[in-house]
Amino acid sequence: MISEITLFDFQSDAVNYLLDATTDPGTKHKIILKSPTGSGKTVILLSYIDTYLGNVNAERVFVWLTPGKGNLEEQSEEKMRALFPHAKTGNVHDVLLQGFSPGSTYFINWEMITKSGNTALKEGERKNLFERITDAHRSGIFFTVIIDEEHLNNTSKANDILSALSSEHEIRVSATTKKISTAEFYEIPEEEVIASGLITRALYINEGVDISEMDDLDSEALFLLQMADDKRKEIKAAYGEQGEKINPLVIVQFPDMSDRLIEYVESCLEDMGYTYNNGLVSKWMSDEKINTENVTEHNNPAAFLLMKQAISTGWDCPRAKVLVKLRENMTETFEIQTLGRLRRMPQAKHYGDDRLDFCFLYTFDEKYKEVAMQSGNAYEVRRLFLKENCRDFTLVKEVRNQDYEYVNEREARDKIYDYFIEKYKLTTDKAENKNRLEAYGYIFGTKIFSRYRSGKFQRLHDITDERQGQHLEISYEVSTHDHGIDCLHAVDMVKKDIGLPSNKTRAILQHLFHKMIRSNKKLIALSNREWYAFMINNTYKLREDFTEVATLPNLRQMQYLEKKREPFKLPLEDFYRYQPYEPDVQVYEKNAYQGYDTSMTTDALRSTCEQLFEYELEGRDDVEWFYKNGDTGQQYLSIVYGTNISKEYLFYPDYIIQKENGDVWIIETKGGEVQGKSKNIDRNIENKFIAFKEYAEKENIHWGFVRDRNHKLFINNTEYSEDMSSPEWVRLEDKF
Structure with a gap:
């Protein structure tokens, strides 16, 4: 029996596409459906399943995987x-108790089958999920997997489950995803949804904001x-004019680590007559x-809902019409x-009134970006095993000494002071120093300068233009x-590359630029308000x-780094990313x-230098084997290096x-040169x-x-x- 529900044309088109794709034997295994938020993707998928079971194969089993936030699997099953x-529907507990039933759709919370220690993956009295999958395959059941909000599902255990299901097709659905070469791709046009x-x-964005009102602005938050x-x-x-009983909601979104900002906003709202006690303010935080x-x-x-960045997946509140996006520092980017x-x-219709047919964003974030949170599924992962002749190979690796923290505040301050003196040709004349720094683009005074964007944007993608x-x-x-919060985050931005905590970084900045701190390393003497600005x-x-300053080469770094040394062996097994549809694949016989x-080793996975080097190694008669080291992790070969201000990495x-002949070589590849210009982007290359x-x-x-x-x-x-034209760089074959 097929239910008759009314679909919009774009929804019917999407259903038909999925039917065609999953019945065509030439279709790729993965199918990506990019569905704008609000387009009814759940209805589309449910209609597709019902039509498939009613017209193609009534015995097919669908496994619908959802992320772990917001009980989305329960919402989807109820719908x-x-x-x-x-x-016929079920959940993971039904699978564990009874196995998979032909013609059913199972809604499973992704985290229930990926978190360690969960019931679904335990060995015990009941058959676990893997055993139920094996039983289903033995009984002739075929699976189709639907991955809802696919960008949130990316764990190694998840790959194990997907491999075990061995589905004929994997349909991945999200509002934020991109086309990739390893999958079929279908995008619902945003214009049709509108x-x-x-x-x-x-x-x-910032509708009604008048720049002339900004001259004496005390607080961005209060103004917004x-x-x-x-x-x-x-x-x-x-809404009242339309006879609708809808109370529009303002969402106030905070960045993470913003407790003081939240308290300030709560105080502002209270002054405006909105409090928790009178029921006009809601708060939705994780804790x-x-x-x-x-x-x-x-x-x-x-009237106001306060929440942080992570809004629960599947959370649906059509009365929300206005978003205030607050930033804790002057450089945060809006997603x-x-x-x-x-x-x-709210009523799935337009009114012909811009106040109701539009949504509104108020923010002073200048940069906007559309983050397509892919789940890494542009590349598959394959587990490889170490060859027997490489298993006894050993080296020594270096690791950081966790009990050691050398960074010297005074030394760091002196090096930064000397750097400013040399780069900007500064002197002991603080007024002249200010003029010289200003000529190089530094801003002085007691005003904060900021940029904001205003205008009408029909499609979300237009914002990135x-x-x-x-x-x-x-x-x-x-x-x-x-x-104060903006200043604190400015300090936090500066501290990231020098390895000092915030309080010591702030002290250095005050030694250099604040007149209230006595120091013989003073570049400019700013008042407190001038220093904040x-x-x-x-x-x-x-x-x-x-x-x-931090990345300048430091020839003395080995004198003060207290490195630990540990034995290193090549991992017995490792996971390598690969492109499954790469034609004319050839094995590297000399790899470990x-x-x-x-x-x-495609150009999507390796740099040009790495590709050339691996081709070279494979063709050399004097090479017994080679090993591609990992980028990070305790199982890989690591070397400790120090920065100019003694931070170790x-x-x-x-x-x-x-x-x-028994010689062991260790090679680090870096970006080379194109038309005389360096491709190297590693600023710490000399210290390494x-x-x-x-x-x-x-x-x-x-x-x-x-x-x-x-x-x-x-x-x-x-x-x-x-x-690279210097004599230090020689042809590889002349030395290696």
Whole structure:
């Protein structure tokens, strides 16, 4: 029996596409459906399943996997029972108790089968999930897997389950995904979803914001809340004019680690008449929920909902019409998929009134990005096993000493001071120093300068087009109270590359630039308010300068690093990414792992230099075997290196080579040159070179950095030079 439900044309087209794709023997195993938020993807998938069972194969079993947030598997199963009362459904517990029943659809929470220690994967009195899958295969059952919100499902155990199911097709569905070469791809046009009335006609960013109002702005947060509240009242009046009993909701979204900002917003809302006590404010945080019961209902009294970045998958609140996106620092970037929560129309129709047919965003984030959170499924993973002749090979690896933290605050301060003096030609004349730094783009004064974007955007993707909308600049006087969080995050941005905690980084910045801190390393003497504004306005420039100081080569690093040494053996088994549809695959016979082939060394997985080097190794008669080291992890070969200010890190050289004569080589590949310009992007390359050289001398092994130029390979193991025309870089075959 096939139920008759009314679908929009774009939904019917999607159902027909899935039917064609899953009945065509020439279709690829994976099928990606990109479905905009609010387009009714659950209805599309349920209609597809019902039609398939009714017309193609009534015995097929569908396994519907959902992410672990928001009880999405229960919502999907309930919707199937409501729309298709005759459908046979079940969950993971039904599978464990009774096995898979032909013609059924099983809704399974992804985390229930991937978290360690869960019931679904335990050996015990009942047959576990793997055994039930095996039983189903033996009885002739065939599976089709649907992965809902596919970007959230990416674990090694998940791959084990998917491999065990051995489905004929894998349908992966998400609003944020991209086309990949290893899968069929179908995208529902956003314009058709808009035309259906299911989602808003367009998005307004900062609608009604007047730049002239910004001159004396005390707080971005307060201003944005007031703008959002005014818009909310307009929308509520418009609903009243249409005879609708809908109370529009403002979502206030906070970044992570923003407790002080939350308290400030709560205080602002209280001054505006909105509190938890009067029921007009709700809070939905992972550790605290206030007034959240029935908050999604159309006429719920809550006018503001406070939440952090991770809105539960499947959370549906069509009355949400306005989003206030707060930023804790001046450089945070806004993620577009959050806007999908605003786009649903409460009654699935447009009214012909922009106040109701549009959604509204208020934020001062200048940069916008659409993050397609792929689950890594552009590449498959294959487990390889180490060859017998490589299993006794041993080396020594270096690891960080967890009990050791050398970074010297005074030494770091002095090096940063000397760097500024040399780079910007500064003197003891602080006024002149200010002029010189200003000439290089540093901003001074007591005003904070910021940019924001304004305009009408019909499609979410339009926001990523920098040519659309207006880019406006605002400035307002700094407040050490209101902008304390912004200053704190500016310090946090700067500290990342120097290895000091926030309090010590702040102390260095005050020694250099704050007049209230006595120091003989003073570059400029700023007042407290000037220093706050200086930090917020110049975060990126300060971070760039501090990073450059940290990555300068330090020939003395080995004198103070207290490294630990541990034995290293090649892993007995390892996982390598590969492209399954790569044509003309050839095995590397000289690789240390059985089955390592050219599908694992495509240009999507290896750099040009790495590809050339592996081809070279495979063709050399004097090479017994070679090993491609991992990028990070305790099981791989690591070497400790230090930065210019004594912070220690690990790097993982790319290759270990055993030659026929017994010589051992370790090689690190780097970006080479194209038309005389360096492709190297590793700013710590010289410090790694220094550490690598010291390690090789201590362990008595051969080593080198290898780079490519004009499709030829060059090696250097003497003194580092970025310029590949220098005599330090010689042809690989002349030394290796």
